[in-house]
Structures are given as C-alpha cells and as structure tokens.
Amino acid sequence: MRIETFEMERMQSTWENIVEYDLSESGVRPLSLRELMAMGFDLEKFLDVPLGYSQSNGTLELREALTQIYPGATVDHIEVTNGTSEANYLVALSQIRAGDGFALETPNYMQLWGVPRSLGADTRTFRLRLEHCWEPDWDDFDRAVTEKTRLLYVSNPNNPTGSVLSDNAMKRIVDRCEKTGTYLIADEVYQGAEVAGDRTKSFWGMSDRVIVTSGLSKAWGIPGVRIGWIVGPKELIAECWAQHDYLTIGPNKLSDQIAKIAVQPENRQKCYARTREVLNHNLGIAREWIGSFGGFLEWREPQAGAIALVKYHSDIPSVELCERIRTRQSTLIVPGKQLGVEGFVRIWLGGREAYLREGFRRIGEEFRALQ
Ligand SMILES: Cc1ncc(COP(=O)(O)O)c(C=O)c1O
Incomplete structure (x- = not known):
C-alpha cells in the first residue's frame, strides 16, 4: 500500500x-512520572508488574474506567490503542473499501487525509471559516458529505483552530450522517483542554453513527504514554480489534497501567486543571504578543488546546515562511499548508513562560521583516 508523506509529522x-x-507542538508541556507522583498518582506498584503482553484491546480495568467517561458504553464498545493516531488509523483501516467516499474538515490534523487516500477512498474536504468563528461552510459540507460518504472525520475541539463546535453545528453534522448513512469519527483528543468554561460536549451518544477517538496526549499532558481509545458500536469495535491483532497486537503494558490511574476521575480532573492553568497563563502572553503587530497578525483565540492558528497578512507561502523561521531563528512552527489552510501558521502555547517568550521573540523578528 503506497501512502503519501504525512507532511506535518515528518517535518x-x-x-x-x-x-x-520547538513551538510546533499542540499539547501542554508534558509531565514526567515524578511530577505525576507528586500530583498523587500511585505509580509505586508498577515496579511489581511483570512486563508481559498486555490485554490486546486494553485491560478490562482500563476499559471499565473509560466507560465512566462515555455514558451507555460497555467494555465491548471500547478498544484501547497506541495513541489517538492508532485509534483513527484502525477505524479507517477496518471501514474503508476502495471507492468509498471519505470527508474531512480543513484546517485539520491531516492524518485522515493521507490514510483514506492510501486505501483508495474518494477523499473530500469542507472548509471551516475564520469569519464564521471557525464553523463549517455548510454549502461545502453538504457537497462533501453525501450518500457515498462512508466516513466523516472532524476534530472537536479542532486542531489547529482550537475552536469548539456549537450545539447546533454538532446536531447538523450528526443529522447529515444519519441521512446519508455515514459514520462520524469525532476525534476528541483535545476535550478537557479547554481554556475556560464547560467541558466540550462529546458526540458520544448523539447517534449510533458516532465513533469517538481520544487519548491521553493533550488534555492529560502525557503524550509519551501513547494511550488512546476508540468508542463505537460493538461490531465496529470488533472489526478494529481484528486489525489491531495484526498491527501492534495491543498497547504496551506499562502504558495501560499508567492510563488506568490517569483516567480515574480525581486524577483526570487534576490533569485537566493543570492544563487549564498553563493555557490561561500562556494565552495572556500570546494575546499581548499578537496585538503588538498592529493588525498584521489576526487570530481567533483558541477555546481549547495549546495552539494558536495565526493568519499573517503577507503573500509569502506558509512553508517558505516557516523554513525561514527555522533556518534563521532555529525555531520550529507549523505552516498552515500542512494543516490544509494557506496564509496561516500554527504556534504552540503549551511551554514554560521564558521558553515561550524567547520563541515568540524569534518568530516576531521574521514577521516584522515582512511588515
Ligand atoms: C486531532 C488529533 N488527533 C490525533 C493526534 C495524535 O494523537 P496521539 O498522540 O494521541 O496519537 C493529534 C496530535 O496532534 C491530533 O491533533
């Protein structure tokens, strides 16, 4: 199977x-095991865990804990994976046949652009629009999602805009899926990483056409643990498990154990609270910095995620601009082109203050040279 380069990940x-x-990341600064222990995670008993194979679809204890997050789900509705990326991949691999339709919003995390195309799907995009508070262009959406569309992929909260869909938009998306017989993959890995206000609503439970993917990488701040999951109809989960047997067999045993502790309600809230604190602190710094360009930079502040998608008012292509920033300033950010939108860059907001400020200063030098 040939597959095109996943430009952002390779970059x-x-x-x-x-x-x-490195300001190309999208989650908050990752936690260490020592920091997790200081937060009250009981990791001591790991020392006695025999390092054998783990349960390939996730230990029963972990899946039971996850059912608490998704009302109505049982352990058979859940497959634990190596990160959200494997979760997305398994859904695509198990569901797409050559010639199927596939739709995704842009800008987006472009994993489910390359994967469906490699599987022979007719892959279409619909735009999210800055001038519509990053909600879908509904004409585009109706054109992209039709009776031929087997799967629709949205990230909510969205990477890279950091925006959260309104209740109306969620309903409209689900209604369309029911009408066209499409499965919705709702990638909710940024759920829990909201800057303020309520937790982002899950698509889970809105329809039997809904599949949720998520994981510990963003809101929990522990991407290196590489744990994600799929929540979906039982038959579909069984099909994903069948693919999983061939791909990686299952998640790593230590990671499953860490996840079991991390998803306990009290620990989950601690991770979310820490993420919120980092985001609130850093957003103020970003706001001031972006404002200092007097209209040359434009953005809609993210509602979730340690990411700022920034529009710059210059004709320079985003890949060229980011290359310039990397080579002249030794600073890495993501060109909009690699996220499905030109004229924008994505900048990380999850680091320590001094790191962030110096990164901004370096990026700013190149922006000012264009002004
Ligand atoms: C929307 C989205 N889904 C999935 C992933 C991959 O997540 P994981 O590290 O859990 O595999 C990312 C990473 O940036 C992402 O932004």
Missing part, C-alpha cells in the same frame, strides 16, 4: 529535536 520528527525552540 516535526525531522526538526523538533534539532532546533533551539
């Missing part, structure tokens, strides 16, 4: 450990 893995300032 990050090539440069993120080489540049002096």
